[in-house]
Amino acid sequence: MSALAPLTIPPTAAGQVVFSATDITKSFGPVAALSGVSLELRAGEVTALMGENGAGKSTLLKIITGDYQPDTGALTLHGGPVHFGEPRESRTAGIRVIAQEPEIIPHVSVAENIFVGLLGTRGPIFRRRELIERARTALAEFGFAGVISPEALGSELSAAQRQIVEIMRAVVDHPAVICFDEPTSSLGEEEAAILFDLIRRLRSDGVAIGYVSHRMNEIFRLADAITVLRDGRLVGTKRTEDTDHDDLVRMMVGRDLSQMFHREPVSPGATILSLNGVGNEFVHDITLSVHAGEVVGIAGLVGAGRSELLKTIVGDFAVESGELGVGGKTVTFHTPADSVAAGVGFAPEERKAEALIMQRSVRDNIALAVLGQIARGKFVSSTREEELAHGFITKLGIRTPSDRQLVKNLSGGNQQKVVLARWLATKPRLLLLDEPTRGVDVGAKAEIYAIIDELARAGVAILMVSSELPEVLGLADRVYVMASGRITGELSREDATEESILALAMD
Structure with a gap:
């Protein structure tokens, strides 16, 4: 089997900055996604990144991974300037981001999914049995033995198991920086508890950890520091012991949601x-x-x-x-x-896969369950469809530039409102x-x-x-x-x- 490429990570004292993003700006056309945002990730600490959907968290994570390049600002790693032109460069530098929506290869094993991208492109073809045993050992090492089989196909995995594969991909080669993006959104209590133990272990090993979550109890359970974004701008960073639930909510949304x-x-x-x-x-x-x-x-x-x-x-x-x-x-x-x-209306858990047509508009998605009611003869009335969509966009406060916006471009919260609007339309x-x-x-x-x-x-x-x-x-x-x-x-x-x-x- 081709060898995994080891990372060479300089030792960093606990509490020292491993990765920083300073005064980052990023615009997409006329829309400013980030304006002067800064973030520090320190060795042996968990820094939570919080904010409403649309606050800029995902854009900042994509800059960290090299998916996007900042318009202005600077990135440093281990005290030196870095520039990531593509995700491979960020990964080679020892940075991992665990995505909220895992990309799993359906027709290969869990073992192959875990090690994808780490196997060399030259040398002998890997031996599948050896790879499976290596994955079994890794799953046991990181606490997931018995939760998922290394021989299972990607297509057979539950949402929680897919998330575990995504986590294993990130931790298996012991990177210096790991960012978790809503890692427990698909996990139950048992799997989440294993993850929290793993994060504490990574922290004690000196890994610099970023943690994105909307769940306050997780933030106060895990984080040493909390950075809050709102509307693409940095609101502030606080040590966890110096803030509380209501304070963070005010920082995120600018109003009291007690x-x-x-x-x-x-x-x-x-x-x-x-x-x-x-x-x-x-x-x-x-x-x-x-x-x-x-x-x-x-x-x-x-x-x-x-x-x-x-x-x-x-x-x-x-x-x-x-x-x-x-x-x-x-x-x-x-x-x-x-x-x-x-x-009967039903809003399923997997809204992107089971509830929404991501390549269609907000209007199309809202009207989907009542097309027969808004048709004139054999054809859907565009006027009735527009009235229906506008009514629910207003009633539910769906934040979208227009009813013709593709639903894939909305935040998670607004996508969920579109799902609810569809079923409310059926009364x-x-x-x-x-x-x-x-x-x-x-x-x-x-x-x-x-x-x-x-x-x-x-x-x-x-x-x-x-x-x-x-x-x-x-x-x-x-x-x-x-x-x-x-x-x-x-x-x-x-x-x-x-x-x-x-x-x-x-x-």
């Missing part, structure tokens, strides 16, 4: 969704109900069957036993189209939300929470899956907890705590 989780208790209406002993190969003997005007949370660890339950309800997976009822009537959904016709009586704020910044989260609350008050029944326990506790009127494809308990709003949920999730 009530973002608050929902008043509701008096539920008629039963809209009922499952009685529902089962298939993914879920077993599921019995639950959701009433009009109620937000019901589904909690559990990754692999508990939460997403599979929602897909069973909408007809992605067949109901093999038990009964499914909507609006007091027993129903059988053979396809998702059947559930839409019954007044659903039941809305299923799978990780509705995954990869969404704190300001957009507050806006999405307000939309959920408004829908519930209008009588919509909402069933919501979330891996963020504060989100579940803040929004849900009741919580069902799942483990191994089964419901292990039901908790009232008053009885639901992080401890009680986790206890049931580990049954």
Whole structure:
């Protein structure tokens, strides 16, 4: 097998600056993405990079990787100036950025995915068995043994496993600088705990770590310092012990969001969704109900069957036993189209892969589920389509230059609002939300929470899956907890705590 190219990394004393970006500016045409932004990453420290979607975090990370080059400003590594004309140069220098959306090669093994780019281009062809054993050793070394098989194909991996492969790619050759971009957005509690242990180990080994996350509890758990961007500008950098949740929110959004989780208790209406002993190969003997005007949370660890339950309800997976009822009537959904016709909307976890057509416009994506309602004869009315899109862009506060903007160019929070707009256009009586704020910044989260609350008050029944326990506790009127494809308990709003949920999730 061709040898991996070792990195030569100068030793750096703890707390010393390993990498810095100073007074960075970057514009795309008339739009200034970064204006005078500076960042320092120090040996043996975790520096969090925070800000709303569109604040400039992704642009700065792409400059660090060499995907973009700054218009002005300077980069230094180990005290010397550097310029990265392409990602290969950044990687050769010992810098890694772990992407939020991993690029996995589907038809090769986990082992090959982990070591892709590290194998030499000359010499003998690598021996697959040796590579798999090397990957197995590496997975064990970094704490992921048993979580993922090195022989599994990329196409067989869950969202959490894909993220683990992306993490392993970055750490396997022991770089000097690692930046994590929303690394836990696809991970459950167990995998996230392993990651946090790994980050602490990397920090103790002197690695300089950048950490991008919208999850405040992670930031205060891991970070030594926090740099905040807003609208492409540096707001400031603070040591973690010198700030708190509310202070960071004000720095990020310029306003107080202290009530973002608050929902008043509701008096539920008629039963809209009922499952009685529902089962298939993914879920077993599921019995639950959701009433009009109620937000019901589904909690559990990754692999508990939460997403599979929602897909069973909408007809992605067949109901093999038990009964499914909507609006007091027993129903059988053979396809998702059947559930839409019954007044059920579904916003899946993987919005880019499963919910949005990324190469189409905001208008097209919003109108997708109601084309028959806005058609004149056999043709869609452009006037009605435009009115529909403009109405929801205004109502939901979707930040887009126009309704013709490609949805791929929107921030994560605004993409999620487009998904919600599509289903609101159908006037659903039941809305299923799978990780509705995954990869969404704190300001957009507050806006999405307000939309959920408004829908519930209008009588919509909402069933919501979330891996963020504060989100579940803040929004849900009741919580069902799942483990191994089964419901292990039901908790009232008053009885639901992080401890009680986790206890049931580990049954």
